[in-house]
Amino acid sequence: MSVPRRRRRLPDEVRSAAVRAVLSLAFTLVGVVVATLASYAGSWLMTPALLAMGVGVFGTMWCLLEILISRQVxxxxxxxxNSASPMAGSRVAPEPLAARPFPRPGATPPQHQPQHRPPQPHRPPQPHPPQQPYPPQQPYQRRMPPGRQYGS
Structure with missing residues (x-):
């Protein structure tokens, strides 16, 4: 039987944003109930309740957006x-490059390489052409429009 993984606690700013969103949603639902009952009764409370409900919907959407932003932050x-990936802290760090053995001819390939490659035809190594030294560079000369002199 596997042990269930414990959920990590939300950061404080995310929890406080979630509490504000729940409170805003609760007040909006109270406004909806009051507006509905006031409309059945024909009371004057319907107008302020509808205004409160509209402000509550806006506030709830604002709080939900705040939750998303605070979670990203x-x-x-x-x-x-300089982290490599979003899940960098959840995996075991790979071994350093110096600790990995060099691949040897005839050894089995590592598991992360695909095994279904078609065989490649053997090509003899091609000799590299001799490298030419860099050509001498001319000193930089500023181009002036015709009829103008330097320093004028």
Whole structure:
């Protein structure tokens, strides 16, 4: 039987944004109920309740957007600068390059390479052409429009 993984606690700014969203949603639902009952009764409370409901819907959407933004900020803060991937902290770090053995001819390929490659025909190594030294460079000369002199 596997042990269930414990969920990590949300960062404080995300939790406070979620609490504000729940409170805003609760007040909006109260406004909906009051507006509905006031409309059945024909009361003057229907207009302020509808206004409160409209403001509550706007506030709830604002709080939901705040939750999304604060989650992104908290995730970036957790990853830290120069992190390779969003899940960098959740995996075991790969072994350094110096500790990996060199591949040897005839050895089995590592598991991460696909095994279904068609065989490649053997090509003899091609000799490299001799390298030419860089050509001498001319000193930079500023181009002036015709009829103008330097320093004039």
């Amino acid at each position: 908290a995730a970036q803060r957790q990853r830290g600068p």
